[in-house]
Amino acid sequence: MHSPLTRRGFLAAGSGLAAATVLPGLSACSALTGADSDPDTLVVHSQLGTTAPGSPTYLAALDRFRTEHPGLKVKNLINGDDLAQVYETSRLARKEPDVVMVNLYDKTLAWTDVGATVDVKGYLDDWGLRERVLPQALAEWTDAKGRVRAFPYFATNWPIAYNRALLDRAGVDAIPTTGDELIAAARKLRAKGIAPVTVGGNDWTGQKLLAQIIQTFLTEDEARHAYTTGDFGGRGAREGIEYFVTLRDAGVFADKAQGLTSDSMTTQFNTQAAAIESAMSSALAKVPPEVARHTEVGGWPLTDGAAHQKPTILRTYTLIGFWISPNGIKKIDAVEKFLRFMYRPDTVARFIKESGRDMALRSDTVSTDFPLVAAAQRLGSTVSQALLPDVYVPPAAAQPLITATSTSFTRGTSAAKVRAALETAYRSA
Numbered sequence: 001m002h003s004p005l006t007r008r009g010f011l012a013a014g015s016g017l018a019a020a021t022v023l024p025g026l027s028a029c030s031a032l033t034g035a036d037s038d039p040d041t042l043v044v045h046s047q048l049g050t051t052a053p054g055s056p057t058y059l060a061a062l063d064r065f066r067t068e069h070p071g072l073k074v075k076n077l078i079n080g081d082d083l084a085q086v087y088e089t090s091r092l093a094r095k096e097p098d099v100v101m102v103n104l105y106d107k108t109l110a111w112t113d114v115g116a117t118v119d120v121k122g123y124l125d126d127w128g129l130r131e132r133v134l135p136q137a138l139a140e141w142t143d144a145k146g147r148v149r150a151f152p153y154f155a156t157n158w159p160i161a162y163n164r165a166l167l168d169r170a171g172v173d174a175i176p177t178t179g180d181e182l183i184a185a186a187r188k189l190r191a192k193g194i195a196p197v198t199v200g201g202n203d204w205t206g207q208k209l210l211a212q213i214i215q216t217f218l219t220e221d222e223a224r225h226a227y228t229t230g231d232f233g234g235r236g237a238r239e240g241i242e243y244f245v246t247l248r249d250a251g252v253f254a255d256k257a258q259g260l261t262s263d264s265m266t267t268q269f270n271t272q273a274a275a276i277e278s279a280m281s282s283a284l285a286k287v288p289p290e291v292a293r294h295t296e297v298g299g300w301p302l303t304d305g306a307a308h309q310k311p312t313i314l315r316t317y318t319l320i321g322f323w324i325s326p327n328g329i330k331k332i333d334a335v336e337k338f339l340r341f342m343y344r345p346d347t348v349a350r351f352i353k354e355s356g357r358d359m360a361l362r363s364d365t366v367s368t369d370f371p372l373v374a375a376a377q378r379l380g381s382t383v384s385q386a387l388l389p390d391v392y393v394p395p396a397a398a399q400p401l402i403t404a405t406s407t408s409f410t411r412g413t414s415a416a417k418v419r420a421a422l423e424t425a426y427r428s429a
Helices: 007-012 018-024 029-034 055-068 084-094 108-110 119-128 136-139 164-169 179-191 205-219 219-228 233-250 261-269 281-285 334-345 344-353 373-377 394-408 417-425
Strands: 039-046 075-077 098-103 151-158 159-161 195-198 274-278 296-298 312-324 384-386
Touching: 039 084, 055 075, 055 334, 055 344, 084 098, 084 108, 098 334, 108 394, 136 151, 136 159, 136 312, 151 281, 151 334, 151 373, 159 164, 164 179, 179 195, 179 233, 195 261, 205 219, 205 233, 205 261, 205 274, 205 312, 205 384, 205 394, 219 233, 233 417, 261 274, 274 312, 281 373, 296 373, 312 334, 334 344, 394 417
Parallel strands: 039 075, 039 098, 195 274, 312 384
Antiparallel strands: 098 312, 151 312, 159 274, 159 296
16 A cells, blocks of 8 residues: 655655645644544544435445444544545544545545555455446546545536426427527527526536537547547537537527526426526435426437437436544554445445436446436437546646636537637646
């Protein structure tokens, strides 16, 4: 396993990690009190435990684990979007938690490389858990050096949700499958006072949809190149940006989309103020039953010359994994018990049934109480899959891309300025 990370090495790592220690709003207190030297106390750091989808199921799982292992205490630390920053600060002080539950994105991409967390490949094999993991999930969590960054857990399908009742009210007879059909539908919806496509143009939801639309004319290899290097000058990338700008300036997106967030997006869709949204599984699970009854899921409409044969969706298996820290190695027996429990088929099934989560693990359980999640799982070959760029974007470019996204969703911004904003986000990477 990795040797302990030095402070100098952590701060010098070319991953933007050092910046996390000086960002406003970082709670150093919560970070530095995370570790527990008691060998009978396992410290887990997670975003689950408050309002995050799956939190009630996770807390119930912790209670069951404690009951089954009465001699082992579990301390649950909770953070939201600042979890990575808090963890990094605690690691610098050698007071990091034993297990971290977070996605593979932005700063976490560098954790294994700089020794902030350890390669779990050996544990995955030694504990006999490899066969529980879907092959695609294992591939996405494995880095270029063959290291498995974390134990895969949550996955997600990310289709487009269409409120058929609102489309019908506006006189839209069918789900749009082309750009022209989408523009025509948007005009009819606006005439009825209904926002067409709601999107968090000021956060990660807009960044993902923008990336999906840009990929309309890109092969997977071309998309991987663009989001790894920040080179959006190729013909396909330029055509994708122009397609996005055409849709935006035709009124396809909700008014002032550049200022909306994921929360405002889901509120607009769930209250039927908007007819269409790009919704990952956790958002689909939150759609109220009275709205879900007349909602269909599909892909994003294409246009002439597209590189894809069918409307596109996003899929990823890197939504949440169990990362093991250097401190966790000191309590590896407790970590093994915890991960074996979380990987158990009955534990996994409860996340699917009770929370509507897609999982990166094998399971025969279906989200019967979450019909839209199940419908997204069944899309299969009826849609094409665009590349989720998260694991290819350099960590230093991740947040600047959000700023570029807001610029891109601002009406009137030319395709050339959108391209310039995207490429500028990579200059510090």
